[in-house]
Amino acid sequence: MASAPKDITIIGGGIIGCSTAYFLTRHPSYSPETHRITLLEASSSNAGGRTADSITDPATLADPTTASKKNPAHEGIAGGASGKAGGLLALWAFPSNIVPLSFKLHDELAKEHGGDKRWGYRRCYASSIESRARLPPGFEGAEKEEGVDPVSSGAVAGSKGLHKDHKKDSKVRRKLDAPEDLDWLDIEGSVGRYQEMGNPENTAQVHPELFTRSMAQLAEDRGVKIITGARVTAINKTGDEKGVESVTYIKDGKEETLPTTNCVLAAGPWTRRLLPEIPVTASRAHSVVIQTPRPVSAYALFTAIQLPNGFPTPTPTNSKGVPGAHRPLRGSQVVEPEIYARPDGTAYACGPTDTVAELPLTTAEVEVDAARCEDILHQVGGISDELGRDGQVLAKQACYLPQGGPWIGEVPRTKGLVVAAGHTCWGIQNAPATGKLVSEIILDGKPKSAKLGGCDPSLAL
Template identity: 80%
Template sequence: MLSPAPIYLLSNHSRCKMSSSPKEITIIGGGIIGCCTAYFLTRHPSYSPETHRITLLEASNSNAGGRTPDSITDPATLADPETASKRNPAHDGIAGGASGKAGGLLALWAFPRSIVPLSFKLHDELATEYGGDKRWGYRRCYASQIDCQARLPPGFSSRMADKKNIGEAEPVSNGAERVSKGLHKNHKKGIKELEKLGAPEDLDWLDIEESLTAYEGMGTPDNTAQVHPELFTRSMAQLAEEKGVKIVTGARVTAINKTPDDKSVESVTYEKDGKEEILPTTDCVVAAGPWTPRLLPEIPINAARAHSVVIKTPKLVSAYALFTSIMLPNGFPTPTPRDSRGAPGAQRPLRGQQIVEPEIYARPDGTAYACGPTDDIVELPLTAAEVEVDVARCEDIIYQLGGISDELGKDGEVLAKQACYLPQGGPYIGEVGPTKGLIVAAGHTCWGIQNAPATGKLVSEIILDGKPKSAKLGGCDPSSKYVNIIGDDIVEARSFVY
């Protein structure tokens, strides 16, 4: 049973009274959103481990899901093993989904605008406070948009495309070829607007002479940064645990139970080691990423699988995030179509040309990360541990990188081939309907790493102050109705109001 906390009287500049009501807080999901929520709850001025019991339940108990067996298992071993966030075997399963397999780009030009500035600032403060540069690879970086023409990989030639059994680029109405879009595509400008070349000198790991056709800077170290998402998420979990959060992995929540009058949350039911457990809960935060609608069907979040690779480069590559547009020539290995399974090692030569948009992030640990487009071939499995990797889709990215860079291609070493599910449709942050104590923090699209600290802080305020204080929720509030416009694109249109 939780005891009431003391009420502190503070100076004029501080709040006079702190929340003292005992709370049993359950966070569902050990991705970056759940772990940041746990961290910020424990750093809230009203938090007291005597009064507030916080439990984080994570369904998976392994990070091996969504990675091929030959992939590296612990990214900390790449960075300085003395200073990088250590692996805690009791936390295996934390960051097992997208939060461990994302790029890790942070930007003041991300969306939604209501929470981005707060989150970018919090990332910076966390890095300063805990040595995030060494612990989770935090650094300021550049972001650029590049147009390239890929070279053919060894063993492929344009003549092969004339033979039978070839892949076809589908022409679209304007005469160009169909593009498989990058994840952060909404930030990209039209090719016409790009300046011709003018690439900076330190971008020396791209084949500038042969491949680059256009370059434009998008973000600078003033407004752009990066983290290693798995190491960051792992650190947030560790820091939260040090202040009293109980982390339970291999614990899949199957129900959120309400009081008989339906007015408040009462408990959650979860399965662990084949047994069913019930955890009394006054405040339940659903941070289950793309799995959220399985617990809260009223929250319209979609899941789309995305593949990525990690390449060890022969030398440290300069700090750029590259939004690419790569023209694949006739005879290049055909990218796996969005709507069919890949054939690993058996890509057919392309007939015609095709544009692809992998995103590439140089990392300070001597690697580069790159991700490809989303697909919807395999439905979201039960847990992150069961995510299926389509090796051919990873090979597509590897061929494409090799077509524009020797460092990422023939001179690089592939360390990881992986897949995860991108939560689409949100973010949703706030109370769900009239049920007291039911909060959602999910659906963060391609900016969940960027927006996790603000989300965690705002959720901690909703629970311990009764309302968000550090930023306005704006369109993130599940009860809002809005249309979010980025550039000329409507990226989110909501009509979901309680």
């Protein structure tokens, strides 16, 4: 049964906004004749946050007949973290009140819409691994100068052949308890800890950009109007301040006002710019996508890599890097890039967050520090030839991680204003549950599929 007519405006074309649009159109009370749903996305380009030589459409890697094709009118959708995340899904993620629902919805969505081919959904393993990196080409001499014995450090120049041989030695692998099919990791240099964190029963992955684009397309197919290049500047309240009246946005330099009865603020790290009282913060993170010489087995790896003396020094958290000018490390350092093998013949790896660049106006202006991408490439290449010497770098990118939440629910004292933001490092995992709960809050008047628990914004305000 259709509910009373609503003018619903979603602010933000990331995974949270697009999943919300999708679930609103799948709600039993939704009818395109009764309800108007508009999604406004500030950016009209996905080029921001990627270096000029980066791949622009990841769907070109997968089977083009089935992968989510880029809709030119959707340029700007998934331009932020939702297009540049790893895409790991896990029943062991947090918060526990929404994780099981979201994990299940991901599975159902993949079954219903062919997500395996369309957005790279598959079950996978997740493991933590401690390893020691080899020195990258051009840095071997630096270690000798420091007076470290290159043999004992496991970093002899010209060790690659030997190294490769060791890597394929299943006896060594068994000793370390690393699975046989994790054959793209140079375990010879490992300091010995391999631990399974998740398995295909409780762990999966998606390509986040393709998933987000698909949600947007599937929502549009059921009547959602998507406007990109539309940056919202104000959520306007009714005269008595108790409800939402309209949303003001700027598109092509022109100010527009959209009548709105229900507004969903899903602006990720930008949320505070429109609603300062919602405690969502933003930190920049870099990542890379590497085409491997052969598809690598389905593992997400949480690494702790010991960088030896002479290794390219990682760019400090608080200063800008200079690409191609890494100084040799004095002493050793442990870094923890995460690596995700993907079914499209690539691997994704991300590094730590930094505090150098303030959150810009839109995703289109996100600045990439190429030296930080080089850091990740050196580090993952130091433990895997597939990711280093034999891999081809397809993308160097940066985005802003929203932190502080997730906050999902009606903002106290403003009827019709719902926030869905601050999803931390599990926003891809928790997007379907967020979208479903928001659809229930708007069309049923309350969340039904899960408890909001600590996600309820009334706890913060």
